[in-house]
Amino acid sequence: MPVRARGPGRPRGTREGEPLQDQLLDAALTLFAQRGIAQTPLSAIAAEAGVTKAMIHYHFSTREKLLDVLIEERLMPLRTSLIKALCGHADPIDALTAFARSLVAQARICPWLPGLWVREVMSEGGLLRVRMRAQLDAIGEQRTTAHIEAWQRDGLISPALKPEFVLMSVFGMTMLPLTVLGGPPDAQAAEAVVEHAVAMLRHGVRERASASPREIA
Structure with missing residues (x-):
């Protein structure tokens, strides 16, 4: 149209x-x-x-220039706030809950976020996925991965979890339901998405944290 x-x-x-x-x-x-x-x-x-x-x-002389500015001015601050939410807590459940809550809160402020993430970051060949990989430094990713690995060394979370996939899982458990709901969620729907994600995390992260990957499998 x-x-x-x-x-x-x-x-x-x-x-x-x-x-x-x-x-x-x-x-x-x-x-x-x-x-x-x-x-x-x-x-x-x-x-x-x-x-x-x-x-x-x-x-913006080209669409590529627009994407560069979009990443710098909109997505980088979002990324920084999410990392801060995660790394501001010692307990993994508190940290991942804060991460999920911050992510859903951003989706309420920025209704474009779930749809953009599904179309252009999660999907193979998404232009933002490729461009963000090329432009974003690895410091934030290394910091969050190290944080999760420290929880595993301390026996706070399951050793079966792959640190590099943990935050990706939180994105999936929040962004996909918000995409299905369509439009910015009201406070009740937003809280339901957070509670569901945290319940999934609490089962996979907390229960049998001392078990070996073979036992969990």
Whole structure:
């Protein structure tokens, strides 16, 4: 379905005085989550934001440049806040609960997050998946993996768990249900998603933490 250009005036859903670049990023994220990056030309983003195509080219000469800014200004701060939530707790259940709660809270603030994650990060060939791997430094990933490995050495979580897959699992247990629900969840739905993820984690993380991988299998 073609995108209908907006008439003159402030783009829908933006705040008075909000920088135009932020408005364009908001429009891009909304369309990327709905359609996918490859199916969203710059002209569609301009139409969604209610500006001319020349204006979006002024701010982002190419879609690749837009993606670079999007990662730096929107996804990097999100990543930093999630790492902080995880590493701020010594107990693994408290830490992973905080991580899941922070992730769902971000999805309430940023309705594009679940759809974007499923389309462009989880899916094979997703453009964000490839670009984030190339641009994001490995420090944050190494820090969280080391945190999980320390829990295993201390006997706090099951040795059968693969540290590099733990946070990926939390993403799956939160983002997929939120995608199925569609739209930003209300407080009750958000809490239900968190409680479900934590219950899954509590069973897999806490129970039989001292058992060997062979015993658990």
